[in-house]
Amino acid sequence: MSKVVDDLKSFQAYVALLDGDEKGEAQVFCDRLFKAFGHDGYKEAGASLEFRIKKRSSKGTSFADLIWKPRLLLEMKKRGEKLQLHYYQAFNYWLNAVPNRPRYVVLCNFDEFWIYDFDRQLDEPVDRIAVSELPVRYTALNFLFPEDRQPIFNNDREAVSRRAADQTAELFRSLVGRPQKPIPRHEAQRFVLQLVVAMFAEDIDMLPAGTVTSIIRDCLKHGMSSYDLLGGLFRQMNDPKPAKGGRFVGVPYFNGGLFAEVEAIDLAPGEMALIGGEEGVATKDWSKVNPAIFGTLFQQSMDEKLRHQHGRHFTSEADIQRVIGPCIVRPWQARIDAAKNRQELLALRRELSEYRVLDPACGSGNFLYVAFRELARLDIQLMMRLKLMISRKDFLNQAKLLSVISPRQFFGMDNDPFGVELAKVTLMLAKKLALDEAVETFAEGEGEFQRGTKEFAFHNEEALPLDNLDNNLLLGDALFMEWPDAEVIVGNPPYQSKNKLQAELGPAYLHKLRERHPEVDGRADYCVYWYRLAHDRLKDGQHAGLVGTNTIRQNYSRHSGLDYIVGNGGTITEAVSSMIWPGKAVVHVSIANWMKGDAPGPKRLYIQEGNIINSGWRFADLDRIPSSLSFALDVTKAIPLITNTRGGCHQGQTHGHEGFLVAKETAEALLKKKPAYSAVLKPFMISDDLMGEQGGKPSRYVIDFTGLELLEAREFPELFSQVETSVLPDRIKAAKKEAERNKELLDDNPKAKVNRHHEGFLKRWWQMSYARADMISEITELPRYIACGRVTKRPIFEFVSPSIRPNDALTVFSHADDYTFGILQSSVHWLWFVERCSTIKSDPRYTSNTVFDSFPWPQAPTGRAISDVAAASVHLRDERRRLLAKHNITLRELYRSIELPGDHPLKVATATLDDAVRKAYGMAKKQDPLQFLLDLNLDLAKLETDGKAIISPGLPPFVKKPAQFVTADCIQP
Known part of the structure; x- marks a missing residue:
């Protein structure tokens, strides 16, 4: 290790010689840094300088100073620059550095490194290291070594938050689970919440240090009453008259409504140990606990059944930023950057102080907390710009109002009483933490704002008493209440499918819901109601962003939600087509951010690739994001064709x-x-029989x-x-x-x-x-029928004997000919399926009303073209059987193998079939199949409207001898 230390000391000495010029010296700084960690240089390590990253808000490209995938994105700033002002730039660079996004992001100003791990912690760096500390603190940058060592961080707030949340939840469970005289649930919730606020307060300078810990330890060691002491503390926190003597001297007035009702509890020794023991929850440094802990506490203490009924799901900070960034931060950032003078900045600050945020399904207030924090940071950025335009005296005068952001600008609604109380507390703490951040930023170089001075002292007084938010955070069902006015609406509304909604909440609620909102299709997902109501409450130029199930871009949910939004003046500005939900809930979600009115510039659409949380991402910048949230041509406007809906495609038996x-x-x-x-x-037969180990046998x-x-x-x-x-x-x-x-x-x-x-x-x-008697009647008249799995990433079709009954895991086509099989198995049909299908989680579903009913069939195929398609489909099935037998694999494994690069016999057979199908359609070689099919669909729909006949699925009626296209192969019992 001595060589590492020597190399880092040499690096320190070199950096001391630099002026800290971002443009002229950043590159040589990066190169010397890599050498200090054992590389021959940044280039030799495989890193790149001035890495191009597409801008999100306008056309053009940004440049990250250094990127070393998949480990590091390093952004340099000039010496003396306040790194906290560049947090959002670094976050955006990281967000768009896909694929193979770097794990760590480092901001550096030649004197210190701020290290971020955005997958774990967004609010603050996981560590801060001065260059002068490198020889003894280099382990936080262990990922820079060639062998990629595990870093050791000093500010991992996620780890601290999880431990504190677990212990707090354990205390709650102990109180309500007492064998004798358990504490009523609502009393235990209030007590634990009051305790959490007190523990936060003593570690962020709002209560005398060690207040809670000393109370508990006196109770444990000297037999004092926790009923008296904690009850007395909480009552004093609600008393505007300060204590003149005794234990609670120095305890300020908190108010805020939380302490208005104090139900003191006589804690058992084990419960007191959970709070103030050697490793008790009060011994944690609560200043390092992320207020998102309240969401965790909320879920862990909430009744499991109730949470499931209401479709509640915890939202991580990274996912909250996917809404707060596009809807709040970037629009405001653009306005602040565009301000040209003092008057414009001050006018923006006044507007910022009146800007209202609404979360109509606020839960424990996580969206509102992040929105508060980001608006407070925008205010800081505005002030730092103002500082460059006015005198020091004028700046100090303006800065006396440390932050113009107030909890009273934030509104929420929820039908869980404890969630509402949590949200109030979360916003109360957000105010104090925002003031602290403002002091930290303004204080540097400004003696008037140093700790202990008169100017600093008043900011603590500004934080207390806590705002009473009873009129801001409302208890009730948002679908049956008037929504508060706001300039932006954000959140993660509950989601349940139609069937689960009825089972969980009952038909009476469902009936009232539909009676109140008849404009929403009764088959839509529960979250769609929030999308619709949010859009109706927006005024021109205002924004909204909501998380929903990925069904919001499909079928009935899309029709009632995103279709309505884009059809009524809404522009989707940024969206996530589909992503895996990072929690216990087994669900895939979509995120839509939109503005009422026209939004200039490109619109960014993301999709998560793969089926694990940390899988890669890709994105595209589009002129318009369709309501399908699709990268490809938007075929959601295709029309069901009457002739297709008359039969031929069925769900199997349930x-x-x-x-x-x-x-x-x-x-x-x-x-x-x-x-x-x-x-x-x-x-x-089920889908697994068709595709799996049964080898096609039921x-x-x-x-x-x-x-x-x-x-x-x-x-x-x-x-x-x-x-x-x-x-x-x-x-x-x-x-x-x-x-x-x-x-x-x-x-x-x-x-x-x-x-x-x-x-x-x-x-x-x-x-x-x-x-499915109608289906059974159809297939029993045939020598064989076609089937594919109903839930499938790629439909794989097979002929099945009519003596086999199809389970509802299969989609059934009552056709026996090779031509029909060829059209269905072709890539042309698969592309239509990909863009039209609905999903279960991330898995596509083949259903008649989404895929088959709108799929247009060739309208004028020649006899030769029909024969070629039929022959190619027979050849493809022959190749499948040969490969399955030769390699002793399943049909599922065979098709997975063609996803790999390289030559493959089945790829050749599929290409031959695809060529024959395109010719049957009269489709040019380079023609976009989706565009062709959409145009054909719309033309055929018009013909049907005019009363004219079109060619239906299956062999065209002019084929005189259909039996010639019916071969014998099919799955037998």
Whole structure:
């Protein structure tokens, strides 16, 4: 290690010789830095200087001073520059340094390094190191060594926050889980919240240091009463009259509503140890706890069932910035940068002080906290610009109002009482922390703002008493309340699908919701209501940004939400098409930021690649982001074709209860003994059978009494008995529960529409829930039918014998010919599927109403073209069977292998099929297939509107001998 230290000391000596000129000396600084950490130089290490990064807000390119993927992005500033003013620039550089984004971002001004790990911590650097400290503190820059050592940081707020959150939640669980006389949930929540504020306050100079810890340790060591002492502390924090003597001298007046009601608790010794023991939560440095802890605390203390009912999901800071940045920071930053003089800056500051932010599903207030912090930082930037234009005396006079941002500019709504109280506290703390940051920035070089002076002292007085935010943070259901006025609307509204919404919140709520908002399609996701209401409340030039499920860009949810927004004066300015949610919730989300009115300049659209949280990103700058949030041509405006909707594409059978399923071995033994049972006991294929280890063979059987009356079904006693024993009791229970829910709804509104699904299932309890009789009728008339997995990244089609029943995990096409198979299996059809499909999480779904119904078929294929498509499809299936047998792999594995680079027989066969299909359409070689299909779809829709016939899916009607295109291969039982 002595050589490392010697090299770093040599680097220090060299840096001392530099003037700290960003333009003239940054590059040589970077090169010497890499040499000090054991490289021959930055170039030899593989780093690049002046790395081009596309700008987000305008055309053109920015240049990061150094980038070394995937480890480091280094941005240099001149000596003496305040690095905190360049945080957002560094964050934007990092955000757009894709693919293979660097893990660490470093800001440097020749004298100190500020190290960021944005994947873990956005608010502050994970460490700050002076160049003078490098020989003893270099471990924080361990990632600079050639072997990429693990860095050791001194300001990892995420780690501190998680430990504090876990211990606080443990205390809460102890209080409500006491074996005797548990503390009521709402009292425990309030007590823990008051305690958290007190612990924060003593570490950010709002309470005398060690206040909480000394109280608890006196209780533990000397038998004093926690009921008296903590209760007394909280009551004093709510008393405008300061204590004249005793233990609480120096405790200021907090107010804010949080301490208006104090329910003192007599803590057990173990609970006190959780607070003030050797490793107790009060011993943590709460000044390093990120206020986003409140979101974690909120989730951990909240009832699991209640959280699930309301679709609540914790939002990380990085994802909050994907809304706050486009909607708040960048619009304001552009205005501040454009200001030319003192008058314009002061006018902007006045406007900033009146700017209102609304989160209509605020939870614990994380969006509002980040918005407060970023607006306060914008105010600091504005002041630092002003400092360059006015005298020192005038600047100090302006800076007496350290921050113009007030908690009273922030509004939120939520239907959880504890969440609302958390949000109030979060904003109260945001005010104090923003004032501290302003002091830190203004104080450098300004003696009047140094700690301990009169000018500094008044800022603590400005932080207290805490603002009472009872009129800002409102308790209630935002979908049934008037929203406060605001210039920007942000947040992460709850999301539930239509089916889950009814199951979780009940038909009565669902009926009221639809009655109140009939303009929203009843099949849309719950979060769509917030998108619609937000847009209706915006005025021209105002912004909104919301997180939603990725269904907001699909089907009914898109129609009621993003389609409505872009169709009514909205412009999507920045969006995330799809990303994995970084929490316990197994869900994929989309993020849409928009402005009411025209927004000049390019619009940026992101998508996360891969299926893990830290997978790569890509983006594109577009003139317009469509409501589909798609990079490709927007085909969401394609119209369902009447001829396509008349049949031919179906969802498989939904059995609805495990009691209808029979193990393969059991079924085959029964059929061997009683062959007549084959009329109602059928092989039952799922998607995994088609694609996986079963090699295309069904793995189980299904009892299918479709079309049989009760007495007819009883003629198969072994099967009937199984259904009667296992299915009937559950259907009785489900119908009873449904009837009770419907009674509640009808008592409230006798005219309300109610669901009677389970009532219907009970009437024919011996039959599957959805047997798809029409589909079965169609496929049993055919020698074979086509099927593919309904949830699939790439539809892979196969012919199946009609003796096999398709499960609802399959999409079924009632066609037997090779021409139809070829069109469906072609890349032309796959591209349409990619852009039109809906999703489950990130997995695309093939459904008739999203893909098939709008897909236009070739309208004038020649006989030769039809033959070529059919022949190419037969050849492709022959190649598949040959490769599967030769390599002993599954169909899924075979198709995954063609995603790899290099030659592949199946790639050749697919290319041959694609060429034949394009010729059948009359599509030029270089023509964009999506544009061609969209134009054809719109033309055909117009023809149907005019009453003219078009060619429907399948073989064209002019084919006189369809049997010549029907070969024999198909999956058999």
